[in-house]
Amino acid sequence: MFDPREKVILIMDGANLYATAKALGAELDYRRMLAEFQSQAYLLRAYYYTALVEDQEYSSIRPLIDWLDYNGYTVVTKPAKEYTDAQGRRKIKGNMDIEITIDALDMADNYDHLVLFSGDGDFTALVAALQRKGKKVTVVSTKATSTPMISDDLRRQADYFMDIADLAKSVGRDT
Numbered sequence: 001m002f003d004p005r006e007k008v009i010l011i012m013d014g015a016n017l018y019a020t021a022k023a024l025g026a027e028l029d030y031r032r033m034l035a036e037f038q039s040q041a042y043l044l045r046a047y048y049y050t051a052l053v054e055d056q057e058y059s060s061i062r063p064l065i066d067w068l069d070y071n072g073y074t075v076v077t078k079p080a081k082e083y084t085d086a087q088g089r090r091k092i093k094g095n096m097d098i099e100i101t102i103d104a105l106d107m108a109d110n111y112d113h114l115v116l117f118s119g120d121g122d123f124t125a126l127v128a129a130l131q132r133k134g135k136k137v138t139v140v141s142t143k144a145t146s147t148p149m150i151s152d153d154l155r156r157q158a159d160y161f162m163d164i165a166d167l168a169k170s171v172g173r174d175t
Contacts, residue, residue: 001138001160002041006112010037011100013118014050014061017164020119020142020149026168030064033171034072037115044111046073047103051080051094076103101126108133115140115162121151127158138162 002008010033021028037043048068050061069075080094097120104114104126114130116123119141127137139158141150144165155161 001162002113004041006041006136007044007110008037008041008113008115009044009107009111010046010115011104011117012046012048013096013100013116013120013123014048015094015096016118016120016141016149020145020164021168023145023149024142024165024168026164027173028164028168029171029173030068030073031071032173033167036167036171041113047076048073049076049096049100051092051096052077053082053092053094054079097122105129108135112136113138116158117141119148119150119154121154124151124153124157127154131157131159136160140164140167 034043034046037046050065052061052065065075065077076096076099078094078096078099080092082090082092085091100118101123104116108130113136115138116127117140119139127139130137136159138160139150139154140162141155142148142164143150144163150161
């Protein structure tokens with residue numbers, strides 16, 4: 001799948017990756033993840049995108065964000081928006097699709113192959129745009145859950161599909 005001469009970047013849609021790993025019951029070891037991709041290609045950068053609830057005294061994602069930031073990942077965050085829906089329930093919205101899309105297109109001159117960790121069908125147009133620029137795109141998600149976490153359109157558009165269920169065998173956390 002990877003040519004060792006290719007310059008590769010990883011872009012992780014944090015919320016989507018977390019939901020997919022959780023649905024699979026897999027815990028990913030992000031140190032192993034970097035090592036796995038570094039062993040297969042020339043890994044330029046690994047990006048992790050997530051929204052953070054600003055006013056919370058403690059966020060369960062904060063230790064992960066700090067660890068990633070100190071261990072080889074470029075972490076991109078933005079404040080999550082909090083709102084109340086029509087039923088009066090408190091909701092949090094923190095979609096990073098636009099930031100991911102702009103960054104992937106902006107950096108396209110610097111890499112050959114993008115590995116996108118997301119099953120979100122909204123990225124189908126991004127994948128097609130990158131392919132028109134001559135880039136290869138691998139999408140990492142799963143079909144192994146009862147409801148697939150990957151959009152069929154996204155999977156079909158990608159040059160390669162990598163199932164997290166398979167990837168977790170080599171980059172899963174030892175329990």
